[in-house]
Each structure stands twice: as structure tokens, then as C-alpha cells.
Amino acid sequence: MNTNFHFLTEWPSIQDECASAEKHVFKQPRYAVILCRSALERMVQWMYENDGDLEQPYDTSLSSLIHAYSFKANINDRLFREVNLVRKLGNDGAHGKAISSNEALICVKALHSFSVFLAKYYGAEKPEVKAFDENLISKVEEEQLLKQQLLILQEKLAAQALDFKKEQQALQEKIKYSEEEKAKLEAQQRPITERREARQKTLDFNKVIPHNIPEAVTRKIYIDLYLKEAGWNNLREGRELEYEVSGMPKSINPSGVGFVDYVLWGDNGLPLAVVEAKKAMISADKGRQQAVLYADCLEKMHGQRPIIFYTNGFESHIWDDQFYVPREVNGFYTKDELQLLIDRRESRLDLRKFQLDTNIAGRPYQLEAIQRVAERLVADQNGKLVGRHRKSLLVMATGSGKTRTAAAIIDMLTKCNWAKRILFLADRNALVTQAKKAIGGQLAQLSSIDLTKEKEDNGTRLVFSTYPTIMNKIDGIKTDDGRLYGVGHFDVIFIDEAHRSVYQKYKAIFDYFDSMVIGLTATPKKDVDHNTYELFGIEDDNPTFAYELNQAVADKYLVPPKAISFELKFMRDGIKYHELSKAEQEEYEEKFGDPTQNESDDEISSSALNTWLFNTDTVDKVLQYLMEQGIKVAGGDKLGKTIIFAKNHKHALFIEERFNKNYPEYSGHFLRVIDNYEPKAQDLLERFADDFEEQLPQIAVSVDMMDTGVDAPRVVNLVFFKLVKSASKFWQMIGRGTRLCPDLLARN
Numbered sequence: 001m002n003t004n005f006h007f008l009t010e011w012p013s014i015q016d017e018c019a020s021a022e023k024h025v026f027k028q029p030r031y032a033v034i035l036c037r038s039a040l041e042r043m044v045q046w047m048y049e050n051d052g053d054l055e056q057p058y059d060t061s062l063s064s065l066i067h068a069y070s071f072k073a074n075i076n077d078r079l080f081r082e083v084n085l086v087r088k089l090g091n092d093g094a095h096g097k098a099i100s101s102n103e104a105l106i107c108v109k110a111l112h113s114f115s116v117f118l119a120k121y122y123g124a125e126k127p128e129v130k131a132f133d134e135n136l137i138s139k140v141e142e143e144q145l146l147k148q149q150l151l152i153l154q155e156k157l158a159a160q161a162l163d164f165k166k167e168q169q170a171l172q173e174k175i176k177y178s179e180e181e182k183a184k185l186e187a188q189q190r191p192i193t194e195r196r197e198a199r200q201k202t203l204d205f206n207k208v209i210p211h212n213i214p215e216a217v218t219r220k221i222y223i224d225l226y227l228k229e230a231g232w233n234n235l236r237e238g239r240e241l242e243y244e245v246s247g248m249p250k251s252i253n254p255s256g257v258g259f260v261d262y263v264l265w266g267d268n269g270l271p272l273a274v275v276e277a278k279k280a281m282i283s284a285d286k287g288r289q290q291a292v293l294y295a296d297c298l299e300k301m302h303g304q305r306p307i308i309f310y311t312n313g314f315e316s317h318i319w320d321d322q323f324y325v326p327r328e329v330n331g332f333y334t335k336d337e338l339q340l341l342i343d344r345r346e347s348r349l350d351l352r353k354f355q356l357d358t359n360i361a362g363r364p365y366q367l368e369a370i371q372r373v374a375e376r377l378v379a380d381q382n383g384k385l386v387g388r389h390r391k392s393l394l395v396m397a398t399g400s401g402k403t404r405t406a407a408a409i410i411d412m413l414t415k416c417n418w419a420k421r422i423l424f425l426a427d428r429n430a431l432v433t434q435a436k437k438a439i440g441g442q443l444a445q446l447s448s449i450d451l452t453k454e455k456e457d458n459g460t461r462l463v464f465s466t467y468p469t470i471m472n473k474i475d476g477i478k479t480d481d482g483r484l485y486g487v488g489h490f491d492v493i494f495i496d497e498a499h500r501s502v503y504q505k506y507k508a509i510f511d512y513f514d515s516m517v518i519g520l521t522a523t524p525k526k527d528v529d530h531n532t533y534e535l536f537g538i539e540d541d542n543p544t545f546a547y548e549l550n551q552a553v554a555d556k557y558l559v560p561p562k563a564i565s566f567e568l569k570f571m572r573d574g575i576k577y578h579e580l581s582k583a584e585q586e587e588y589e590e591k592f593g594d595p596t597q598n599e600s601d602d603e604i605s606s607s608a609l610n611t612w613l614f615n616t617d618t619v620d621k622v623l624q625y626l627m628e629q630g631i632k633v634a635g636g637d638k639l640g641k642t643i644i645f646a647k648n649h650k651h652a653l654f655i656e657e658r659f660n661k662n663y664p665e666y667s668g669h670f671l672r673v674i675d676n677y678e679p680k681a682q683d684l685l686e687r688f689a690d691d692f693e694e695q696l697p698q699i700a701v702s703v704d705m706m707d708t709g710v711d712a713p714r715v716v717n718l719v720f721f722k723l724v725k726s727a728s729k730f731w732q733m734i735g736r737g738t739r740l741c742p743d744l745l746a747r748n
Helices: 012-023 029-050 062-067 077-094 101-122 147-177 179-202 215-229 284-302 335-347 364-377 402-415 429-442 467-475 500-512 530-535 549-554 569-573 582-592 607-614 616-629 649-662 681-689 727-737
Strands: 241-246 257-265 271-277 307-311 316-319 327-329 378-381 384-387 391-396 422-426 448-450 462-466 492-496 516-521 545-547 641-645 671-674 699-702 715-720
Touching: 012 029, 012 101, 029 062, 029 077, 029 101, 029 147, 029 179, 062 077, 062 467, 062 500, 077 101, 077 215, 101 179, 101 215, 215 271, 241 284, 257 284, 271 284, 271 335, 284 307, 284 316, 307 335, 364 378, 364 391, 364 402, 364 545, 391 402, 391 530, 402 422, 402 429, 402 492, 402 516, 422 429, 422 467, 429 448, 429 462, 429 681, 462 467, 467 500, 492 500, 616 649, 616 715, 649 671, 649 699, 671 681, 681 699
Parallel strands: 271 307, 391 516, 391 545, 422 462, 422 492, 448 462, 492 516, 641 699, 641 715, 671 699
Antiparallel strands: 241 257, 257 271, 307 316, 316 327, 378 384
């Protein structure tokens, strides 16, 4: 085969796609880079399916897959940068941005390097591969890429990504409940994993993976890509590029003349930003002082001090040295975003002096929380307002008004000109809907959308989203799927129920956006893990503000939980024959055999008894106890709103089946399963949580969906029908039943 990808014979369809990308480098560069991205995605997906050591992240987007620690650990920094370059160039092509034949060539060369890695470390045979040969590419003149061709390719890529996601979800579901399926998958993956491990010991990575692209070229492409992503196209020599400035220190340059790598200009002809680019092998920080000198010169020449960026292509920093210390950033700001930063030098007000709207949040502890945030964000320096920290963490008991407090902070930040656009993140669609309703209702003057249901537009001030939805927006490949959010789009991100697992799964979101971050959690401060405190730049056990359950109960803003243990000891501790009573030992012998005669083991572990969750007698006893002993409402005539936390969907369905069998008089409406398998779960949830009208169902069987965040003040009974090993999750679940609901027990 007359192609640089001749060695991919074990992956024929991927080989065809790579060869097609190569063929279109000069003919249709945009088409070529999109094909490169598609081929890369398929290679990466194959690796995750076949290498047992690759731990699949929660999100299956290409960005998440290649940024996962287990993936990056198998390739060096150089190859990772080239892989990411293919992804970014492919995204640009799919988003309709102009792609030069030179960029397409670099993209194909980067893909070639990764293809060699795949073949050398995973292939049955170790093929001989020479350096990339440009002579194998036909240098025909560029043809226009037809819109129809692009749409067909985009639909194919979207379907490909969706199929992989569905396959992986089905596989994870299968192995979760079947040890046999898990063992089968491990046996299938083991030979390929062992092959890769063996070759890692014998092959010299730097020698077998060709250096197709010089580091200096990669660096320049990255900088140009980041600028292009921010809308800085058509850069001109002598204006945006290599702009001449005067007034440089004579000790550095006797002529006093310097040439700025990049200057980004505003519509008014004033400099918005200066970009100092250093060579890849030099730390970006080495360019900081040089950038300051250029900013000094531009300020003297034009009367406006620009925002400072310094980068080596792979690591970039932003420095608004009139207000903040430098910080790492994942790209550049758009023209409008830079202009906003410049304008805020005059328009930004002191948050600490803001008169809070007590109609939004007026309880004393809420006002204190907001004040603490203000004091963490801003300070005085010689009579001048300056920024302090950009991250805050609020620990507030469930039901104490975290959402109202967040709304009041948003009101403060927007009215003091600190924030124009805000992103509010939650981990489930139901919580996004609830947050938008609560915050949007308090701040009607700010336009808002639920990104899981609505399409974004440029003017939206409040964006509510789940983590996967915003991840898809960052890494999306469809031109008609809403505009790509830039790194500077959001001024602040609110994280509902901030804890370590959010960062483990979705760290890429917080790495990408250059935003202030405010975390909200109901986890008691002693149970907030060290990593979460560290991520917010806060000392352990010392959040920005804390108002915990015991204090809220003492202040009469919440009701205390009352625990009743319904003894299912064996499920928790397992069975030890020698600890049983005589009667229980006889029953043990009847069911399992006599341990004293070596007919069975002396112990049965609690994990082996998990199937007892599906035991008819066990479920019936729990339901009977709940119906007889649970807290009643309507003067004691009816069981109050109840959440049963089930182990999994099958367990939830089994509980529902047993309830309907034992209590047919309720016609199947009194108890319902509310989880992500139910297509109308949101409607059921809204009926269950309605605070104004008592609507069925009265009992909700939840699998994860109602563990956290759901606001249902009528709930009085919580049934933990599963082990909860996380202290933070336990307290969040307890919070479903501690809210005040006046006169509830007497309501009809």
C-alpha cells in the first residue's frame, strides 16, 4: 500500500481512514484533519476496550480519554502533545475554521506517530516503520470542501462516539452484576495488556516512535491554535505579529527598540493583550519579565496597559498585573472578554461594601457566608482594590439555603461588575432543573438557560448544566451544536455538592475554564477530604464559611434526624456459626450444612449475603416496619413522604414488586421507583417533592438520583436499604429529611 500507514494491517478500517486523511492533506485540508481526529478516536477507543490497565473515565469524550492518568502514563509528553494536537485541529476543522495544508500535514504526521505507538506496543507483530515520507502525499491543488461532505462526516463521527459510549455503558452494567462477565473481559484483555507491558520493558520509546514534527513547530502550532480558538484570526506581520515598540531598557537593548511576539488589539485601536512566546524547552515563566517590559512600552505608547500572557506553547499564564497575581490558563481570551477585563479596572466595585438583598438570602448565617466570600475575593492594597483568592468553599447543611446563598452571591458579583456570565454545575439533570428554577426565579433580571434542555446563545448570563453536558460543549465537534465556549467565557463557576469525586471525574472542566470557583457542600467540614480543601487552596477543616447541621438544628432552622435501627445484622456483619444461638445454628445447618462436620464454612461474609437484599422475607419485613412504625402525617392517618435508598435498579424494582404484592389496595401509585432508568423520572420527582400539594407517590425508591440535592421538605422517613460507606454521602442523604416544613404532621 502506497501510504505512510502501511503497517496498520491489524486495524484495516482505521488504516483506510488514516490513508484517506493523508490523501486529502493538500486536496481538502479541513477534511483531512477531521478524518485524523476520527482515526485517533477509534485508536484510543480500541485501546480502552482491549487494555485492562486503562481505567475509563466517567466521561467518554476524546478529551477525557486522552487526559486520563492511565492513558497518559503509557506515552511521553511529546506524543501526548501531538495526540492532543490532532484532537484540537480536528475540532477546529469540524467547527468550520480554516485549516491550511501545512496544518493538515502536521496533523497527519502527529497521527502517524501515534499509529506507530499503537502498532509497536499492541500489534501482534512489531512492524518496521520508517520516518514519515512526505513524498507519498499527492500535492494536488486544494479543492473546496462541500458542505454536504462535512455534514456526512460529522454525523458519522457523532454516531461513532455515541456507539462507543453506549457499548461501554452496557459493558460496565454487565460486569457490575456478573463476575462471570467480568472474568471473561479480563481474560480477553490480558494477552494484549501483557504484550504492551512486555514491550515497554524492551523497547526504547524515544527511538521507536518517530519524531515527525520538530518541537518548535508543535509549539508554534499550539499558540496559533489557541489564538484561533479565541477568534484571533488573520494575524498581520508588524501589527499583531512582531509589533515594534520603543522604550525598552537600554541595559537590555541599547537601541530601546523591541519586537513583541503578539499584540492583540481592541476595536478602538488600543492594545488589549501582549503575548510573549518562549521556546518549548524553556519554562513559560522565563518570558514573564520580558512580557512586563513590552506591556510597559505599549502602555507608554498607547495609554492603555494590556493584559499579559506568556507561554511556551504547552504551558501558558495570564497576568492582569493591575489586579491579580499570574495564574496558569488553558488558552487565550476573546476580544470581548479582554475588553471586559480592561473595563473592569474602572467599573469593578468593592464587594465588601455591597448592600445585600435580604429578600434573596436574609438569614444571619447566609449574610455571614456571603460576607466571608467577599472578604476572600477582594482586599485593599495601599488604598487600591486588588483581587485576593479566586476559589471559595461554603460548607452548609442541607436545607439551610445553599441555593439562595448562591443566588445572593451571584447578585453581588454581577451588580459589582465582577461577573457577567456564570456557570452553575450539578451532577444530575433533576438538580440542574431545580437550581435553575430556584436561582433564576430570584434573579429574573439575568437571562438563564438549562443547557441540558436548551440551546445556548451569546447573551445568556446564567448557564445551568451537568458536568457531561458542559464537557461535550468544550470538546464538541458539531458546527450546529452551539458555539464553543472559550476559556474566558465564564467569570465564575458554582459547583453544587463540591467534593473530590467531582474533580477526579471532571478535572478537565476546571482546568479549561479560567474562572473563579465557588464550591457548595453539605458535607461536615471534618469529613471534607484533604484533596478538596487543597483544590480550593484552603487549609484542612477551615472552609471559607461553615454552617453545619448541629448548629442549624440549635438555631431551629432544621429539625434533627432521629435514627431507628431495624436489625438486619447478618446483612451488615455476615454470619458466624459459632456466634449463633442453638436454634439459629440448627437453621444454619439445614440451609448450608454443618460446619462441625466439614459440610460448610463456619462463616458467610456480608458480601456473600448481598443477595439477601432480594430475599422476599427481608424486603417484606422492612416494608411492614416502615408502614407500621414510620412517621405519619394527616393527623396520623397516612405514612409521611419517604425515600428508600436502594442498592441498584434491580433491587428498587424488587422492592416495588413486593410492595404492590403486599399492599395492592394502593393500586401501584403509593410507592414508585424514581431513578435514571425511568423515562418520566423528572415528572415523578416533581410530584413527590411538591411542597404545596400532597401528590403521589408517597414513597420514592431511589437509586442515587435522590441521594443528594433534591429539595423535598415533606420527607420525614429515610430508609437506608443499602450500605453507605462514604461519610459525606451519608450526611447528604440525611439532609433529605431535615428541612423545616411547618404544620406538616397535621396536613391532609
